[in-house]
Amino acid sequence: xxxxxxxxxxxxxxxxxxxxxxxxxxxxxxxxxxxxxxxxxxxxxxxxxxxxxxxxxxxxxxxxxxxxxxxxxxxxxxxxxxxxxxxxxxxxxxxxxxxxxxxxxxxxxxxxxxxxxxxxxxxxxxxxxxxxxxxxxxxxxxxxxxxxxxxxxxxxxxxxxxxxxxxxxxxxxxxxxxxxxxxxxxxxxxxxxxxxxxxxxxxxxxxxxxxxxxxxxxxxxxxxxxxxxxxxxxxxxxxxxxxxxxxxxxxxxxxxxxxxxxxxxxxxxxxxxxxxxxxxxxxxxxxxxxxxxxxxxxxxxxxxxxxxxxxxxxxxxxxxxxxxxxxxxxxxxxxxxxxxxxxxxxxxxxxxxxxxxxxxxxxxxxxxxxxxxxxxxxxxxxxxxxxxxxxxxxxxxxxxxxxxxxxxxxxxxxxxxxxxxxxxxxxxxxxxxxxxxxxxxxxxxxxxxxxxxxxxxxxxxxxxxxxxxxxxxxxxxxxxxxxxxxxxxxxxxxxxxxxxxxxxxxxxxxxxxxxxxxxxxx
Amino acid sequence: xxxxxxxxxxxxxxxxxxxxxxxxxxxxxxxxxxxxxxxxxxxxxxxxxxxxxxxxxxxxxxxxxxxxxxxxxxxxxxxxxxxxxxxxxxxxxxxxxxxxxxxxxxxxxxxxxxxxxxxxxxxxxxxxxxxxxxxxxxxxxxxxxxxxxxxxxxxxxxxxxxxxxxxxxxxxxxxxxxxxxxxxxxxxxxxxxxxxxxxxxxxxxxxxxxxxxxxxxxxxxxxxxxxxxxxxxxxxxxxxxxxxxxxxxxxxxxxxxxxxxxxxxxxxxxxxxxxxxxxxxxxxxxxxxxxxxxxxxxxxxxxxxxxxxxxxxxxxxxxxxxxxxxxxxxxxxxxxxxxxxxxxxxxxxxxxxxxxxxxxxxxxxxxxxxxxxxxxxxxxxxxxxxxxxxxxxxxxxxxxxxxxxxxxxxxxxxxxxxxxx
Numbered sequence: 001x002x003x004x005x006x007x008x009x010x011x012x013x014x015x016x017x018x019x020x021x022x023x024x025x026x027x028x029x030x031x032x033x034x035x036x037x038x039x040x041x042x043x044x045x046x047x048x049x050x051x052x053x054x055x056x057x058x059x060x061x062x063x064x065x066x067x068x069x070x071x072x073x074x075x076x077x078x079x080x081x082x083x084x085x086x087x088x089x090x091x092x093x094x095x096x097x098x099x100x101x102x103x104x105x106x107x108x109x110x111x112x113x114x115x116x117x118x119x120x121x122x123x124x125x126x127x128x129x130x131x132x133x134x135x136x137x138x139x140x141x142x143x144x145x146x147x148x149x150x151x152x153x154x155x156x157x158x159x160x161x162x163x164x165x166x167x168x169x170x171x172x173x174x175x176x177x178x179x180x181x182x183x184x185x186x187x188x189x190x191x192x193x194x195x196x197x198x199x200x201x202x203x204x205x206x207x208x209x210x211x212x213x214x215x216x217x218x219x220x221x222x223x224x225x226x227x228x229x230x231x232x233x234x235x236x237x238x239x240x241x242x243x244x245x246x247x248x249x250x251x252x253x254x255x256x257x258x259x260x261x262x263x264x265x266x267x268x269x270x271x272x273x274x275x276x277x278x279x280x281x282x283x284x285x286x287x288x289x290x291x292x293x294x295x296x297x298x299x300x301x302x303x304x305x306x307x308x309x310x311x312x313x314x315x316x317x318x319x320x321x322x323x324x325x326x327x328x329x330x331x332x333x334x335x336x337x338x339x340x341x342x343x344x345x346x347x348x349x350x351x352x353x354x355x356x357x358x359x360x361x362x363x364x365x366x367x368x369x370x371x372x373x374x375x376x377x378x379x380x381x382x383x384x385x386x387x388x389x390x391x392x393x394x395x396x397x398x399x400x401x402x403x404x405x406x407x408x409x410x411x412x413x414x415x416x417x418x419x420x421x422x423x424x425x426x427x428x429x430x431x432x433x434x435x436x437x438x439x440x441x442x443x444x445x446x447x448x449x450x451x452x453x454x455x456x457x458x459x460x461x462x463x464x465x466x467x468x469x470x471x472x473x474x475x476x477x478x479x480x481x482x483x484x485x486x487x488x489x490x491x492x493x494x495x496x497x498x499x500x501x502x503x504x505x506x507x508x509x510x511x512x513x514x515x516x517x518x519x520x521x522x
Numbered sequence: 523x524x525x526x527x528x529x530x531x532x533x534x535x536x537x538x539x540x541x542x543x544x545x546x547x548x549x550x551x552x553x554x555x556x557x558x559x560x561x562x563x564x565x566x567x568x569x570x571x572x573x574x575x576x577x578x579x580x581x582x583x584x585x586x587x588x589x590x591x592x593x594x595x596x597x598x599x600x601x602x603x604x605x606x607x608x609x610x611x612x613x614x615x616x617x618x619x620x621x622x623x624x625x626x627x628x629x630x631x632x633x634x635x636x637x638x639x640x641x642x643x644x645x646x647x648x649x650x651x652x653x654x655x656x657x658x659x660x661x662x663x664x665x666x667x668x669x670x671x672x673x674x675x676x677x678x679x680x681x682x683x684x685x686x687x688x689x690x691x692x693x694x695x696x697x698x699x700x701x702x703x704x705x706x707x708x709x710x711x712x713x714x715x716x717x718x719x720x721x722x723x724x725x726x727x728x729x730x731x732x733x734x735x736x737x738x739x740x741x742x743x744x745x746x747x748x749x750x751x752x753x754x755x756x757x758x759x760x761x762x763x764x765x766x767x768x769x770x771x772x773x774x775x776x777x778x779x780x781x782x783x784x785x786x787x788x789x790x791x792x793x794x795x796x797x798x799x800x801x802x803x804x805x806x807x808x809x810x811x812x813x814x815x816x817x818x819x820x821x822x823x824x825x826x827x828x829x830x831x832x833x834x835x836x837x838x839x840x841x842x843x844x845x846x847x848x849x850x851x852x853x854x855x856x857x858x859x860x861x862x863x864x865x866x867x868x869x870x871x872x873x874x875x876x877x878x879x880x881x882x883x884x885x886x887x888x889x890x891x892x893x894x895x896x897x898x899x900x901x902x903x904x905x906x907x908x909x910x911x912x913x914x915x916x917x918x919x920x921x922x923x924x925x926x927x928x929x930x931x932x933x934x935x936x937x938x939x940x941x942x943x
Contacts, residue, residue, distance in 0.1 A: 302812075304811065304812065323814070323816070324811065324812065324813075324814040325814030325815070325816070326814075327814075328813075328814045329814075334812065336812050341806075341808055341809070342808050342809050342811075342812040343809060343812065344806070344809055345801075345802050345805045345806040345809050345810070346805070346806065347805045347806075348801070348802065348805065352798070356802065356809065356810075356813040357813035357814050359795055359798045359799070360795040360798075360799070365795045368794055368795050368796065369789075369793055369794055369795070370793050370794060370795055370798060372793070
């Protein structure tokens, strides 16, 4: 199917979200739509999917002008959309989810499950989409759930798939699997619109790229263009993809973790006797695939989880059993990995969120009473200092974009005098511009002499920031390596090889270049 | 996506200071109408409830019903009789709650401010009870237990009131403190169970309501409690030293307690550090915990405060309105409190206004029942109908063709949240 969007304009009040956007997707091509958060990518796709009506412009399918009154029309025309947040029912099986909304009935009036199941198996075989048709969706890993979404679209005879930031929720391995699936789909003749702001993925898979900035198409670079060029086009100015940093000058030990073990109430060993030290003025990165115990380690460090055994010592003081507020009081800053779930109160204003863990301390409070003037002054200061893009400090934090939410959390944590900063997945879901900013602030904090623990699943981020790197695998530290270690060696550790094996295997491996600058590792 | 669009086009080069959008008042008023802000939706819900009540009055009216029998021969009969019934009903409601026009023309009639004082006497416990629900609500807890908490407060305050004979002044204060303590303990148990075992507060509060109700029934059969030489389940009257002094007419100083409590709750929720943490816990307990707040302790604290407020309802009843402790001391205020808090949308100011409105309904409903043929139950139906409209703001928007609010249905979202908490 050939899709053409001609001069699509969509306005929201005074804001023009899409300004005369042209886009042509040829049959059987992967067309990447690249742009920062809020550039208008999702608006454009919602126009295409019939969720919004364009104020001006035309949608042409196979050169015939079409209008979509709603997603039903778009689906009937062969357009399938895979949203960033899955629209699946967790207690249904894969087959049931796929047939949902298009249930067919057998002559006895029962649901034609077997026929649907055959259909699922058929599509899944044709495109190499490996899904268990009878498994409950809630039991499946995120990557497989996404495949179910794709399968759902394909089962409705979609000839053009829109994937909205599909890799944001995936681990590196799952991303690779998705890329394989996308290639298979393309080779089978399906057109794909791939929305992303991750440069290396776009460069790896796209046949054509359209860059959108502030609602306008600003260029169609070749996929062979460098990451730096793509980023510059996307952001509108040259972007530094690699943080400028001097070698660390580690001083005294700030954090000591000794034989830390955490066992869940169900008896699962989440963290298995982990030990490490972090010194003032260095960034200690903990890499690893999501779900290998990193989250639990950070939560134990700030007293959110009481470890089963082991010790945590900050500046010589045993803090293992302290409560979270006592730990924070010691000068620990914490940026949790899920900012909207753990870092912010979405319905609170930006100003309130900026004092969320200091609201009861001077100067923001005296004798149990809030000092609203001081809270507002602090907010104005931090909003300016961290360039938080918000209509006002009184706007609720939940309405901000991901990058700006993260800036609010960072601004709050960095506005206290810190000895130890713990940041988990600091740039997850952020665009290139915000990423650069966050990285710079973390390095600045290190240079002030703060000990930094960075937990990240993004290898580029780990390689770009870390002064020492630990890799966690199944609750254990699989190995500790110096910065500059080749990416594939770390990748092997993340996949469970032992440190010696990884070092031995890495040189013979010829996959990837391990260059953090272009971010093509793993 | 739409959320990020609202912040305006991002600047590329120079970091621009955040612009403040401050539209003129008329623009805000218009937007308030167009997007159906909370106040407008509440007002329109009131209007809808009045219209709904009018239908009920007409349907309950015998002449109207018989005219309906030959509606197609003479439809005007139905309308004129319905109009007579509705206007009589609503004007009785008004006379009974706000201002009795009869008193202007006849000597020895009802005193001018009698209706209004009836309203205020009813409003005081409604406001206090509403606050007990509203404060807990802000911490994400649905306090269905005002009834039980107020009964425990009434038992404690009443016991001190008729049993202990203390000097004037001190007696009242001790009785009030006892009432507060009784309610606070009953509420605190709920908070403790929630914090320590995760027991859902809706279930525990409902169960504790039963416990308190039958505990009172049991006490009223005991020697020390039941009035000597009485066969009724009632205590001796409260000592005059422990009674809430009268302000004017028969309005007792429970009203002052309610106003002070409302101001206190306003301060608590919008100016205090405790209120800040309560709201944070209510909106996102995970983020609150991550920021170092003690979520469990917050649940206990807020339920103690809510229970104390409910205990004051008991005080107002037993030391003010009734001046004796009986089985029906709660007078249904425990459950009306929930409706009041919902109508007031969990804010202290809203709760005061809602308490006054429902107080007026209670007072006017009595007059309506006495002076017209309309059953006073119509008023009791209008109250929940109003809250139903508020809980389903989409309904109001549909009726009045308002555009969807940018903030979303605050009331409905808050309600749903309360249950999930």
